[in-house]
Amino acid sequence: MVVTTRTRSPIRSNVGLKAVMAVTGIFLVFFLIAHMLGNLKVFAGDASFNGYAHWLREIGGPVLPNVWFLWIMRVGLLVSVLGHIWAATVLALRARTARPVRYAHRKKVRGSYAARTMRWGGVIILLFVIYHILDLTTGHLNPVGDPSRPYANVVANFAPARWYVTLFYTLAIVALGFHLRHGIFSALRSLGQQTPRGEQRARLVALTFAVVLCAGYLLVPFAVLTGLVS
Numbered sequence: 001m002v003v004t005t006r007t008r009s010p011i012r013s014n015v016g017l018k019a020v021m022a023v024t025g026i027f028l029v030f031f032l033i034a035h036m037l038g039n040l041k042v043f044a045g046d047a048s049f050n051g052y053a054h055w056l057r058e059i060g061g062p063v064l065p066n067v068w069f070l071w072i073m074r075v076g077l078l079v080s081v082l083g084h085i086w087a088a089t090v091l092a093l094r095a096r097t098a099r100p101v102r103y104a105h106r107k108k109v110r111g112s113y114a115a116r117t118m119r120w121g122g123v124i125i126l127l128f129v130i131y132h133i134l135d136l137t138t139g140h141l142n143p144v145g146d147p148s149r150p151y152a153n154v155v156a157n158f159a160p161a162r163w164y165v166t167l168f169y170t171l172a173i174v175a176l177g178f179h180l181r182h183g184i185f186s187a188l189r190s191l192g193q194q195t196p197r198g199e200q201r202a203r204l205v206a207l208t209f210a211v212v213l214c215a216g217y218l219l220v221p222f223a224v225l226t227g228l229v230s
Helices: 016-043 046-058 068-098 110-137 150-157 160-190 195-223
Strands: none
Touching: 016 046, 016 068, 016 160, 016 195, 046 068, 046 110, 046 150, 110 150, 110 160, 150 160, 150 195, 160 195
């Protein structure tokens, strides 16, 4: 009798799943940087910000029809987010299955804290992304909701009367910061920064990047909230 074993697809192996998380994570980080820089153009004024928003719709022309580039980016982001969540979920479930019996007594270690931060932070970020799309992309939840007036949409969105939107935005960005700090630190360690000095350097790089990115994103809502941008 011939016994056959079912081999796991390379992409579904732990190494493959970590590769999926790395590739999708890198793509999302580059998007976050570009998106932050675009957001900061709001400080250049109404005309400049609106011009930038309209330019995004025309990228790729005349080869690509109007707004096709944006839809390609949106599909790529959706695939990256779903792939990132799928890989993280499968790896977490495998880790739990590998140790089905919990220790009777164990100290709260940094690793478990980081895992909880990544898990709940991911949920908060996902909910925020859904709200953000309905607010500033489709306009359904925006007081202005006019795609031809992106600057007015941003100002109306973070107006003082809508302080709760700014609060939710801040919570999501802080969660994103924790997520990035842990993710970048883990990635740098995987690349060989595993000596005590290397870990310290990786931790500093991850923290600095997360703080700078979060600050860049929070400048806009607080500038509108305080009247600096109106």
